[in-house]
Amino acid sequence: MARRVLLVDDDATVLNSLAGALADIGLEVAAAESAETALGKLAEVAPDLVLSDIRMPGLDGIELLKLVRERAPSVDVVLMTAYDDMPTVVRAMREGAFDFLVKPINLDELEEVLGKALRDRRAREAARRAVEDEAEPYRLDELVGKDPQMIGVFKLVGQLAASRVNVLVRGASGTGKEMVARAIHFNSADADEPFVPVNCTALPETLLESELFGHVRGAFTGAVGDRRGRFALAGRGTIFLDEIGETSSEFQVKILRVLEDGEVHPVGGEKPEHTEARVIAATNRDLDSLVEEGRFREDLYYRLKVVEIVLPPLRERPTDIPLLARHLVRKASQRLHQTEPALPDSTVEALLEHDWPGNVRELENCLTRAIALSTGGVIRPEHLGLGRGAEQQAGVFRALDDVEAEHVRRVLFGVGGNKAKAARVLGISKPRLYRLLEKHGIE
């Protein structure tokens, strides 16, 4: 990620040494020895940031700042000066300087300020893209949809990407909760930091805690050394807590503490550790009734609910079905290294008539299977296996077993025999894959 800085200083020695230091940290640098030269170069260089001295003959840094704000409002300006008198600092900040550095420049501090400015800029760009998406509302990266509710979701994703608040994502199974969480993370200023998905039901809770918060040596049998948890590993990234609705009240208290104080307690440890990770939690449960039944803590619920994204079930957004179907067929064909089959109107109609209890995930699995069953480069309604027109399907079903076996074989071969990968490509769990391998006698 090359980022460009326009550096301005009338002192040639300072100009050269700073230019060198900035290049060393991987930035592209254009240098100017006066504010006038800098303004002349502004359009051509198109910098992400202007770093300028204040006291210079001719136009000074603050006048340059004002002109840059006028001509290129999205460009951040950081000012530096040897004279840190209050009024100048105040004026600079009031005129919209991003930050103010005092000479001699401390390189660590400079790097930190530039890093922050460039990160903020990326987040602003993401937010702006999300809003501009209104004109072309069909996708936010991989998220597809044009239903008004989904456009609302995309906008929210863009806005939340530009902040670091914790988020609750709700929606029935397969509605795209994890995808939304990823979209928030990967459009944020901290996209380079890890996205760490954690399924809260995948482990017994004691293990889950040590997995998330880490443990100290001797915390329990088998804890032979200190171990860092996923919160620590996530840095300033995102922890995705999936299926938070299934957790116990004891566990919920601990999450509440993380959200309120930014602190995690390693299992068996005495000192809490600070965490900067953003938490995105998800659930397909109706938390309102879980709270009513006393099965979800009210305090955590209200804490999580502050920023909430609700994903509508697929049957409530019929305009998205053809759009998603085409997108998913393209994606699956690429993954299976097959030419993309056509989806005639009759097939789209059959898709629109189905209820989709498993939402987008079900649609994806249905189409992946249909691609394997399709003949002559066309997916016909009977390839969908959606229960309607069962008589038509009788013949298909007899052949289905063979096709299934053949498909599993092909996929397994395609991924070099890696079963975990094969299960992912097929959109099924590993145990399910093992059952299929056994059923068809595949080695």
Ligand SMILES: Nc1ncnc2c1ncn2[C@@H]1O[C@H](COP(=O)(O)OP(=O)(O)OP(=O)(O)O)[C@@H](O)[C@H]1O
């Ligand atoms: N709007 C969308 N655009 C494109 N693909 C989508 C969209 N929503 C969901 N998908 C796809 O559907 C599948 C299910 O999505 P995801 O895993 O995010 O759902 P989920 O809500 O987390 O499901 P579950 O509750 O089962 O965990 C994924 O393969 C995802 O890529």
Ligand SMILES: [Mg+2]
């Ligand atoms: Mg999920």
